[in-house]
Amino acid sequence: MSVFMADLVTDFCLEHIFDCGQCFRWNRQEDGIYLGIAGGRPARISFSENNVLVEDGIRESNPDFWRKYLDLDRDYGRIKDHLAQRDAVLDKAMAFGYGIRILQQDLWETIVSFIISQNNHIPRIKGCIERLAASFGEEVGTFYDRRWYNLPAPEILSVLTEEDLAPIKLGYRAKYLIQTAKQVCQRGLPENREELLRLCGVGPKVANCIALFGLGDYASFPVDVWVGRVMNRLYGMEEKNRQQIEAYAQKTYGELGGFAQQYLFYYIRENH
DNA sequence: CGGCAGGCGGTTA
DNA sequence: TAACCGCCTGCC
Numbered sequence: 001m002s003v004f005m006a007d008l009v010t011d012f013c014l015e016h017i018f019d020c021g022q023c024f025r026w027n028r029q030e031d032g033i034y035l036g037i038a039g040g041r042p043a044r045i046s047f048s049e050n051n052v053l054v055e056d057g058i059r060e061s062n063p064d065f066w067r068k069y070l071d072l073d074r075d076y077g078r079i080k081d082h083l084a085q086r087d088a089v090l091d092k093a094m095a096f097g098y099g100i101r102i103l104q105q106d107l108w109e110t111i112v113s114f115i116i117s118q119n120n121h122i123p124r125i126k127g128c129i130e131r132l133a134a135s136f137g138e139e140v141g142t143f144y145d146r147r148w149y150n151l152p153a154p155e156i157l158s159v160l161t162e163e164d165l166a167p168i169k170l171g172y173r174a175k176y177l178i179q180t181a182k183q184v185c186q187r188g189l190p191e192n193r194e195e196l197l198r199l200c201g202v203g204p205k206v207a208n209c210i211a212l213f214g215l216g217d218y219a220s221f222p223v224d225v226w227v228g229r230v231m232n233r234l235y236g237m238e239e240k241n242r243q244q245i246e247a248y249a250q251k252t253y254g255e256l257g258g259f260a261q262q263y264l265f266y267y268i269r270e271n272h
Numbered sequence: 273c274g275g276c277a278g279g280c281g282g283t284t285a
Numbered sequence: 286t287a288a289c290c291g292c293c294t295g296c297c
Contacts, residue, residue, distance in 0.1 A: 021278065118279040124295065125278085171293025176280080203280050224278045265278085 001143075002061035004054040011076035013099020014047050020100050020266040022213050024113055024126045038069055039106050040150050042143035045070075057143030071101045079259050087252050089234050090260060093267035100262050103213065107189055109151050110214030115176050115201045117209070124169075131168045136160065157181035176201025193217065204242075212258040221249040221257035230268035 014034050018026040026036030026045075033046045043056035043066075054066045067073060080094050116128050129151065136156055137149035152160075158181035165174040179200035190196045192215070196207040208222035221227075223246060228239035237244055253260040 114278090115280095119277060119292085120279090121277055121295080169294065172280090172291090173293075201280065205279060209278085222278085226278060269278090 001055060001057055002059065004052075004056070004061065004063045004066040006052040006067065006070075006072055007050060009047070009050050009052050009072060011080070011099060012047060012050075012052065012070075012101060014045060016097050016099040016266065017070075017101050017103065020097060020262050021122070021269065022262065023103055023105065024117075024122070024129050035144065037140070037148050037150075038103070039065060039109075040140050041065065042140065042148040044144065057141055057148065068104050071104055074101070076101060076259075079256060083253065083256055083260055083263075086254075086256075087260075090263060093230075093234075093263040096270070097263045097266040100259075100266060102218070102258060102262060104216060105213050107210075107214040108154065108184070110210050111180065111184075111190075111196075111199065111202075112151050112157075112177065114206045114209045114213075115180060115199075116170060116173055118173065118201070118203075118206055120173075128168055128170055128173075132165075132170075135168060136164075154181045154184040158185045173201060191215070193220070212261070218258040219250075219255045221246060221253065221261045223249075224265075226265055226268050226272075227261060229272065230264045233268065234264070 014032070015028065018028070018034055018036075025038065026034045029035055033044050035044050037043065041056045041058050043054050046053045052070065052072070083090050083094065112132070113125070113129060117125050133149040133151050136152040138153070140148050140150055142148070157177060160178060162174045162178065165177070168174070170177065180202070183199055190199065193207050193211045196202050196210050197204070202210070205222050205224050208220045211217035212220040212222060223242045225239075228242070228245065231237045231245045231248070232239045235248070237248065249257050249260065
């Protein structure tokens with residue numbers, strides 16, 4: 001086990017980070033500590049008095065990994081200032097989700113997670129991901145009294161059948177996952193949105209999520225039903241007019257679209 | 273029971 | 286290229 005610490009951290013709130021819809025493998029404990037896994041590292045993360053503390057189940061300490069994963073080197077105060085200048089309507093959403101950070105997640109895990117997420121509820125998405133990892137993923141060790149597993153690599157997933165995956169209860173997303181795994185084995189991982197859209201089961205919304213969370217494409221502004229709702233409520237736009245919403249986001253938020261989307265999404269999810 | 277959820281692929285016109 | 290429709294599953 002090793003420990004990572006960072007002090008003087010502002011604009012950071014574990015609840016906002018882990019509940020704003022960008023990740024599915026972290027869970028809040030009764031003491032407010034989050035227990036989960038990222039990049040093959042099971043960990044406990046806590047935050048108090050501007051100090052981030054990460055205790056992970058890996059022998060060799062790797063502070064760079066956690067700094068990057070938690071996006072600690074980015075000035076979110078400045079991002080919020082810039083967004084506030086561009087659009088006063090965002091103030092309420094940014095005040096509400098003040099501690100959001102966009103995690104820099106593993107690309108393959110992001111692809112798998114957001115293919116599963118389509119037309120699906122968060123508790124079920126989480127269940128599917130955990131069953132998939134426990135059944136077909138590589139075990140990374142024991143941490144706080146349980147075994148932890150990575151999501152299965154493309155090479156593993158690509159040779160499974162829909163029948164193999166039946167117990168995972170992925171529904172029609174199972175064949176998407178297998179096909180996408182095959183494509184990644186053949187062509188390698190996608191490097192941009194256009195390549196993401198070629199993957200089976202990846203449409204505009206899922207591609208935008210993967211681009212934002214897995215590729216660091218911070219201009220990406222994923223529009224789902226919740227973003228449609230919030231744009232309707234705060235801006236009076238038509239909920240299902242994705243073109244109009246995307247055009248507005250592009251024009252107004254520009255290269256900060258992904259940050260704006262996260263504040264808006266979290267705001268409407270928690271205040272509907 | 274039908275309706276729906278953090279969409280997508282496939283089929284039509 | 287826009288509009289439909291069916292889809293696994295689980296929950297209301």
